[in-house]
Amino acid sequence: MNMVKATAAEGAIELVPDVHWVGALDPGLRSFDIILKTANGTTYNSYVVRGSAGVAVIDTVKESFSDTFFRRLESVADYGEITTIVLNHLEPDHSGALPELLRRAPQAKLYISSRGGPMLKGLLHGEQLAYQPTRTGMEVDLGDRKLRFLQTPFLHWPDTQCTWLEDAGVLFSGDAFGCHFCDPRLFNDNVGDFRFSFDYYYAHLMRPFRSRVLDALELIEPLPLKVIAPAHGPILRDAPDRYVARYRELSASRLKNEAAEEKTLIIFYLSAYGSTRAMAESLAAGAEDATGVRVSLYDIEGGEVSPFVDLIEEADGLAFGSPTINGDAVKPVWDLLSSLAAVDIKGKLGAAFGSYGWSGEAVPMVEDRLRGLKLRVPVKGVRARLVPTPEELAQCRELGRELALHLTGRQESTEIDMAALA
Amino acid sequence: MPKAKVTFEDVGVTVTVPAGTRLIEVSEKVGAGITYGCREGECCTCLTKVVSGHEHLASPSVLEDQVLKDNFAPRHHRLACQAQVLGGEVVVKPA
Structure with missing residues (x-):
């Protein structure tokens, strides 16, 4: 021809x-x-x-x-x-x-x-x-x-x-x-x-x-x-x-769902000195305790964006842990959160957590990004100054539990005044 | 100021709000599953099912009405970025 x-x-x-x-x-x-x-x-x-x-x-x-x-x-x-x-x-x-x-x-x-x-x-x-x-x-x-x-x-x-x-x-x-x-x-x-x-x-x-x-x-x-x-x-x-x-x-799922009927929660984190990792582990433990949710824990530093995107597409809930460095979440977190346009994540459950030195902007910034990606973020994230205290780790555990309850439709009904939301 | 109650059924949260509040002002703060795109009543991303109390919402504007029609929205569905709660009790969930 x-x-x-x-x-x-x-x-x-x-x-x-x-x-x-x-x-x-x-x-x-x-x-x-x-x-x-x-x-x-x-x-x-x-x-x-x-x-x-x-x-x-x-x-x-x-x-x-x-x-x-x-x-x-x-x-x-x-x-x-x-x-x-x-x-x-x-x-x-x-x-x-x-x-x-x-x-x-x-x-x-x-x-x-x-x-x-x-x-x-x-x-x-x-x-x-x-x-x-x-x-x-x-x-x-x-x-x-x-x-x-x-x-x-x-x-x-x-x-x-x-x-x-x-x-x-x-x-x-x-x-x-x-x-x-x-x-x-x-x-x-x-x-x-x-x-x-x-x-x-x-x-x-x-x-x-x-x-x-x-x-x-x-x-x-x-x-x-x-x-x-x-x-x-x-x-x-x-x-x-x-x-x-x-x-x-x-259009079929790329990954076989081994969790069967269980909901899945994936916790991604980065940690310079182990503080945010400890928070991630507490969050995972809290979610596992609530039963009905299969939790996976990933250190972003040890992975690549593409397979993480596949995981995110299949997950029901996502939690992102980032330390605050120079007033921002760290770049690998943003790299991952800016790579999700190719998958449908609308309506998934999202949350953020992380340690910080003096200002701690990363958690609310990641929460805003998750909302921007059309995830729902019903539970306020947890921040811990430098090394998390036992109380702060307990908050992470409670965050994990609450996420699990939301994922399985068992969250408690609450009644609040709008003024309390400000 | 007159009050109203909005329940976001998917997250089990009921919020007491001043009359005139738009759903968008509350839903994200409680983490409801209603998601937003343009936030200006054009894209229909925030289409929301009004489970009960639709009569307590302000009537849709000409713009909202047109967008609902263009997107074949079923009965008792509204745009959360536009719908204002006037009083009484309203229950909503993502469409």
């Missing part, structure tokens, strides 16, 4: 009869959305579906690739024929050519998910675009064929949806099942080895929302798929079910 020749081709590429790819190749891109590396670039996939009573354009491209997109689009449709524009996801790499497309095809009706409305407004300031919000099961009639919408929120934005072309068995999946892999041969049975790119993309964009992925799979798995047409990377026409199954695998 002559890749250079294929790249130079500017026309539309047929997926199945009357369904064409009209996207753009971006082989020079080396990082995407700041957080993703793209070793051989990416593609912005856009599709045209022709029916007997209308033409639909599904997704557009990044604005700077508009010329290529319009050239390919014009090779298979006149602007006056376009009745329908669907944006499965409104991120600028898919909505970039939308304003110009609507200018050229003003009669077309725009379909986006209901959660896309505020995003459309935020992306296109000053432009009041009319749109039809979609729901799962809603259909758009193109005459002899229909498009049907599936709401798949948080794959990977709140607005994401898929569009199903039943007669051809094509699922336009938006960012789901996509990857950053640029190969002009376009179809998964022709392109180079993109397995790493597929998994890497999932790990960074979909893993934080894996429970949402599982919800979406309930809608997608029953479909008789012939082609998955994602918004980035190869079009999956060979064994598309394999990629659905891969999402199912990737």
